[in-house]
Amino acid sequence: DPGYTGHYDSEESAKAELQGNIERLAKYQDLLYADSTYALMIVLQAMDAAGKDGTIKHVMSGVDPSGCEVTAFKPPSEEELHHDFLWRCYRRLPPRGLIGIFNRSHYEEVLTVRMHRELLERQRLPAGLDGKGIWHERFHEIRAFERHLARNGMLVLKFFLNVSKHEQRRRLLDRIEEPGKRWKFSLGDIAERKLWPKYMAAYEDLVRQTSRPEAPWFVVPADNKWFTR
Secondary structure, eight states: OTTOOTTOOSHHHHHHHHHHHHHHHHHHHHHHHHHOSOEEEEEEEESTTSSHHHHHHHHTTTSOGGGEEEEEOOSOOHHHHTSOTTHHHHTTOOOTTOEEEEESOGGGGGTHHHHOHHHHHTTOOOTTSSSTTHHHHHHHHHHHHHHHHHHTTEEEEEEEEEOOHHHHHHHHHHHHHSGGGGGGOOHHHHHHHTTHHHHHHHHHHHHHHHOBTTBOEEEEEOSSHHHHO
16 A cells, blocks of 8 residues: 555654664664675665655665765666666676665666567667567566675665555646756656556566565555655
């Protein structure tokens, strides 16, 4: 349920716990950096306006910026299209002792690309390798990729911010109506809403296919930003 808030009855009741968790995260970051044995990769996936940027801003507000890097993956460049679909993510992996946050990630390859076949065609795959079975093949490759990272000392945590279609509509309208938020608005967001049922099915598929003990998915209700954080 995107509107689920657990045992919290208001934003005020959650603020104290958020602050305590921010302080705890800062302490653990110091230990992570000092030990320099492990790395942490956080993956954030969601529909538009689900609150990925705000979650990063608030939850990670206590960490040392020098030990944390955020990568917002945009449509692949020409250089990236000349490599396999995981290549650009490999390049942004955090080294030992650091935290890497992926705002969108390699999972776009089984979400947006799955919705828009023309994006797959741009990837210059050899004939016969872009058939109907490609998504299950990519799930297999992603599982192997994340298993490899875990075996080499990287903690992989993946979060799907689950916003409802109704709440997304409200937030998109806010972007239009509030001057300070208009830069966030894109007509592409409206076009993607038409594919909502297909996206939800694709998200369910990827969570079932790629949530493993070494790289689990956490589905986070996102209709109330204060609860998401």
